[in-house]
Amino acid sequence: MTATIERGTATAPVPSTTAAPPAPKPRKRPSGFLGSSTGKKVVMAVTGAIMVGFLVLHMLGNLKIFFGKDSFNEYAHALRTLAEPLLPYRTVLTVLEVILVASVVLHMWAAVSLARRARRARPVKYVAKKSQAGGYVAHIMRWGGVTIALFVVWHLLDLTFGVVNPKGYDSAPADRMIAGFQPGRWWVTLFYLVAVVMVGLHLRHGVWSALQTLGWARGGRRRMLQVLAGALAAVLVLGFLAPPLAITMGFKG
Amino acid sequence: MNLTLKVWRQKGPEDPGRMVTYQVKDVSPDMSFLEMLDVLNERLILEGEDPIAFDHDCREGICGMCGMVINGVPHGEQKATTTCQLHMRHFEDGATITIEPWRAAPFPVIKDLVVDRSAFDRIIQAGGFISVPAGSAPDAHSIPVRKEDADAAFDAATCIGCGACVAACPNGSASLFVAAKITHLSLLPQGQPERLSRAKAMVEQMDAEGFGGCTNTGECTAVCPKGIPLDTIARMNADYLKANAK
Numbered sequence: 001m002t003a004t005i006e007r008g009t010a011t012a013p014v015p016s017t018t019a020a021p022p023a024p025k026p027r028k029r030p031s032g033f034l035g036s037s038t039g040k041k042v043v044m045a046v047t048g049a050i051m052v053g054f055l056v057l058h059m060l061g062n063l064k065i066f067f068g069k070d071s072f073n074e075y076a077h078a079l080r081t082l083a084e085p086l087l088p089y090r091t092v093l094t095v096l097e098v099i100l101v102a103s104v105v106l107h108m109w110a111a112v113s114l115a116r117r118a119r120r121a122r123p124v125k126y127v128a129k130k131s132q133a134g135g136y137v138a139h140i141m142r143w144g145g146v147t148i149a150l151f152v153v154w155h156l157l158d159l160t161f162g163v164v165n166p167k168g169y170d171s172a173p174a175d176r177m178i179a180g181f182q183p184g185r186w187w188v189t190l191f192y193l194v195a196v197v198m199v200g201l202h203l204r205h206g207v208w209s210a211l212q213t214l215g216w217a218r219g220g221r222r223r224m225l226q227v228l229a230g231a232l233a234a235v236l237v238l239g240f241l242a243p244p245l246a247i248t249m250g251f252k253g
Numbered sequence: 254m255n256l257t258l259k260v261w262r263q264k265g266p267e268d269p270g271r272m273v274t275y276q277v278k279d280v281s282p283d284m285s286f287l288e289m290l291d292v293l294n295e296r297l298i299l300e301g302e303d304p305i306a307f308d309h310d311c312r313e314g315i316c317g318m319c320g321m322v323i324n325g326v327p328h329g330e331q332k333a334t335t336t337c338q339l340h341m342r343h344f345e346d347g348a349t350i351t352i353e354p355w356r357a358a359p360f361p362v363i364k365d366l367v368v369d370r371s372a373f374d375r376i377i378q379a380g381g382f383i384s385v386p387a388g389s390a391p392d393a394h395s396i397p398v399r400k401e402d403a404d405a406a407f408d409a410a411t412c413i414g415c416g417a418c419v420a421a422c423p424n425g426s427a428s429l430f431v432a433a434k435i436t437h438l439s440l441l442p443q444g445q446p447e448r449l450s451r452a453k454a455m456v457e458q459m460d461a462e463g464f465g466g467c468t469n470t471g472e473c474t475a476v477c478p479k480g481i482p483l484d485t486i487a488r489m490n491a492d493y494l495k496a497n498a499k
């Protein structure tokens with residue numbers, strides 16, 4: 001037997017005597033996975049992981065300068081002749097560069113789009129607002145990202161294209177590196193230092209945040225992942241700072 | 254205790270609103286924050302002024318109706334405490350206290366400190382339930398549930414839907430609330446059949462309401478009166494990704 005239960009007044013619509021509450025505005029539906037906020041976070045996580053992979057290799061490459069100029073120049077050359085003669089000169093490197101540039105562009109696109117969504121979500125600001133979570137790095141991700149992007153532009157002009165480097169484009173990579181960080185150009189080293197520390201802070205939050213976005217940072221693993229993110233960031237910062245500091249302080253060159 | 258309050262006053266949804274300063278005298282440290290506002294409101298009524306509108310119901314920390322941003326922190330700085338359970342002994346005599354409503358586009362202010370949280374209801378309607386043939390209650394032990402899962406599901410289920418997480422989030426994201434609801438059901442056997450479609454529908458509704466995206470700042474869990482952990486957000490993301498991979 002099925003019993004039919006009449007819905008009582010508790011769930012029946014109550015006729016309103018006063019003005020009806022503001023009707024929900026029809027909102028634009030986000031389109032598909034990449035249009036969703038979580039989808040964009042996944043884009044940030046995956047492209048971020050690609051860039052972290054690049055940074056690790058880049059750092060290891062930089063450290064070759066400590067084995068002498070030749071070691072560094074040979075490494076730079078080897079990158080361009082990877083898989084030769086199977087593939088023409090610079091094929092592998094160019095493919096990697098394209099993936100890297102695409103990652104940078106997608107990472108920035110997702111970041112800008114999420115930042116705009118966040119701004120729309122809070123049109124009226126608080127008069128007083130006090131952060132309750134300790135991680136201040138989480139709050140400087142956007143400006144940190146902008147700083148890093150500006151630095152990358154300078155960095156490419158300096159050491160890749162040699163435009164702002166005393167040695168110019170037609171020089172060996174090691175010469176550009178050593179000339180670029182001479183004591184007389186201490187301000188370049190300083191700029192480099194600030195940017196690298198920014199990268200470190202960005203990764204301290206970014207790395208575990210990416211794993212959280214992908215749904216992996218659960219339970220006891222979260223603390224461990226946060227510690228690992230901090231350790232990875234620290235190793236990268238030290239690895240990237242060692243060569244320029246050594247050159248500026250005169251241990252090299 | 255004597256206090257200076259700076260309170261957000263807004264006559265209605267269209268009024269731009271402003272902060273108004275009030276002096277409150279002879280507040281007992283044993284009063285709750287809402288009782289202190291009651292005292293002020295009684296005086297305002299006697300003086301022929303409009304009392305300050307704020308939401309409240311149970312006043313024992315279980316219904317999720319109350320909520321205001323006190324000195325820049327949703328529900329005040331006392332951890333794991335709703336506004337109604339916050340007591341005046343946590344404030345200093347002579348202190349100045351700012352009181353603002355939840356600030357988020359999907360939570361429009363109705364009046365003073367009262368915001369419309371129907372967006373949360375629509376998210377629940379999108380999938381925060383299980384479809385079961387209703388009948389007599391099944392025996393409690395007919396479906397076994399691991400103790401750890403039962404505990405975690407229960408912890409998630411303690412979310413009272415107050416919206417403090419949204420108010421605290423620098424992105425105005427509702428992720429903690431939605432994740433609590435999704436986790437609560439996805440950990441239990443009864444929640445499995447609709448697990449992925451639920452995650453997809455609720456996350457999409459959250460976006461459609463205009464909440465911001467999560468950047469894992471952890472501000473939400475720090476102010477949540479029920480201490481809902483960030484773990485729930487990882488679970489929600491995992492389910493949402495699985496649902497989209499299909």
Ligand code: SF4
Pocket residue numbers: 411412413414415416417418419429430433473476477478479480481
């Ligand atoms: S997650 Fe916490 S802060 Fe958010 S609505 Fe639920 S109880 Fe309130």
Ligand code: FES
Pocket residue numbers: 308309310311312313314315316317318319320335336337338
């Ligand atoms: S009034 Fe019910 S939780 Fe505060």
